[in-house]
Amino acid sequence: MSRRGKSTDKLKRTRGQRTPRKLILIVVEGQETEYNYFNDLKAELRLPTTEIKVYSGSGGDPCQVVEKANSYRNQMTSKPDEVFCIFDYDNKLEKYKQAIKKAQDYGFEESITSIPCFEIWLLLHFQYTSRSFQNCSEVETQLQRELVNASSVNKTTNYDKSLRYYNLLKDKLEQAIKNAERLEKEQQEIDQVHANPSTKVHLLVKKLQEEKAKVP
Secondary structure, eight states: OOOOOOOHHHHHHHTTSSSSEEEEEEEEEEHHHHHHHHHHHHHHHHHEEEEEEEEOSSSHHHHHHHHHHHHHHHHOOOOOOOEEEEEEEEOOHHHHHHHHHHHHTTTOOOOEEEEEEHHHHHHHOOOOOOOOOOOOHHHHHHHHHHHHTTTOTTTTTTTTTTTTTHHHHGGGHHHHHHHHHHHHHHHTTOOGGGOEEOOOOOHHHHHHHHHHHOEE
């Protein structure tokens, strides 16, 4: 007698018992640097139990990033379990404060902010620094110098936002996390909107690493 396959009811029960995937929505300010960074981190982690969607907020305005995140969330068929907005201070104090407040009002996770800009996170892959920067251009200049010294880029080029910085710097990731945690500790007594330099990118990176650690 031939063996009978599983009944339709049994298959339905098996499918019904499958653990739903966690959904994390990440909306970044930039269209290149941050967008590429988190997509490459996502590809590296390959989380089987967590789906990560990375979108660009089209750049230029922290408030626009938060509004885009809310719009994306409302349009999604499966609502995200967690929403993270990534944006910079970059000398836009009022917009920066408004964006943090909007994200809180929408019930998003802690905003992943950087002062003056995301590139401070990249710079921390090379060195610890707590000196203030007047603007993002100062950070980019210092970062470019470190990239050239490490032979990561050609010395004749300017800072290039389109490079795949996660792939380029991932061997220094743990150093960056330690430097960011040290900086965060030093800035504890300073109001979030005035902590220059500062970054919370490491919090999201560690969060995604923890999701990876949960995989059996």
